[in-house]
Every structure is written in structure tokens, then in C-alpha cells.
Amino acid sequence: MAEQTVRIMCPSLGCRKILAVPSTSRGKTVKCKSCGGTIRVPHMRTEPPPAEAAPAPAPAAAAPAAGKPTK
Numbered sequence: 804m805a806e807q808t809v810r811i812m813c814p815s816l817g818c819r820k821i822l823a824v825p826s827t828s829r830g831k832t833v834k835c836k837s838c839g840g841t842i843r844v845p846h847m848r849t850e851p852p853p854a855e856a857a858p859a860p861a862p863a864a865a866a867p868a869a870g871k872p873t874k
């Protein structure tokens with residue numbers, strides 16, 4: 804399996820650069836190549852691939868582990 808990359812968007816207003824970082828960077832901070840700001844890489848995927856046009860999944864009514872803050 805190929806190395807997975809995580810796509811994150813720079814939170815800096817006026818930058819909004821989409822960065823692709825290796826999945827090994829999850830939980831760490833990376834530096835934005837555009838503005839030089841530090842961005843924390845979340846453990847979970849924050850954005851789906853732009854090419855993917857999957858319909859929004861129905862909200863799971865009975866999710867046992869739904870107590871995690873995603874943002």
C-alpha cells in the first residue's frame with residue numbers, strides 16, 4: 804500500500820493553502836509552505852478528496868464512539 808497523505812488547509816486567513824502531508828504527521832504540527840505558519844495535523848481526515856463526490860452519509864443514530872470532538 805502506498806504512503807497515505809493527509810490534506811489539510813492552512814487556517815491562516817488569506818492563505819488557505821491546501822497542504823498534503825504524510826499520514827505519519829498526524830498529531831504533529833507542520834509548517835505551511837506558503838505562509839510559514841504552523842498547522843496541527845488532525846488525527847482524522849478533515850476534508851474528503853476534491854474529486855470524490857460521495858453523497859453525505861446519513862448521521863449514525865447509534866454511534867458508540869461519537870463523543871470525540873472533530874474540530
Ligand SMILES: [Zn+2]
Nearest residue numbers: 813818835838
Ligand atoms: Zn499558510
